[in-house]
Amino acid sequence: MATQYDNQTTGQGHHGTPRRGAEGNVFSIIAMVLGVIGLIFLPIVFALGGLVMAIIAKTVRHERLATVAIVISAVGLVGGMVLGAIFASM
Numbered sequence: 001m002a003t004q005y006d007n008q009t010t011g012q013g014h015h016g017t018p019r020r021g022a023e024g025n026v027f028s029i030i031a032m033v034l035g036v037i038g039l040i041f042l043p044i045v046f047a048l049g050g051l052v053m054a055i056i057a058k059t060v061r062h063e064r065l066a067t068v069a070i071v072i073s074a075v076g077l078v079g080g081m082v083l084g085a086i087f088a089s090m
Contacts, residue, residue, distance in 0.1 A: 027057035028065035035073035043080025047073050 031054035038047025050073035058066035 025057075025063045025065045027053050027061055028063045028069040031057060031069035032065070032072045035069065035076035038073070038076040039080045039083070041080075043077050043084065047077035047080055051077060 031050040034046045034050030034053065038045070038050060051070065054066055054069035054073050057063040057069060
């Protein structure tokens, strides 16, 4: 039996519908964490991995935080190399 409320949208998704929120920026958040870790420890591995993930987040997944992740990972890569060179020369 159909009621008058059958076709109205309530703004709520179905149980299987993914929500856009923190889940939509997963690659960007991981890239930011890797960029910060790369600033302190092994920038070639961590910050470069974060930069690659951030570029994937920007181009393929179109995440909102991808630009911030690219900047943080790039700063982590360059800054980590500079810090490594400074500590290596001591």
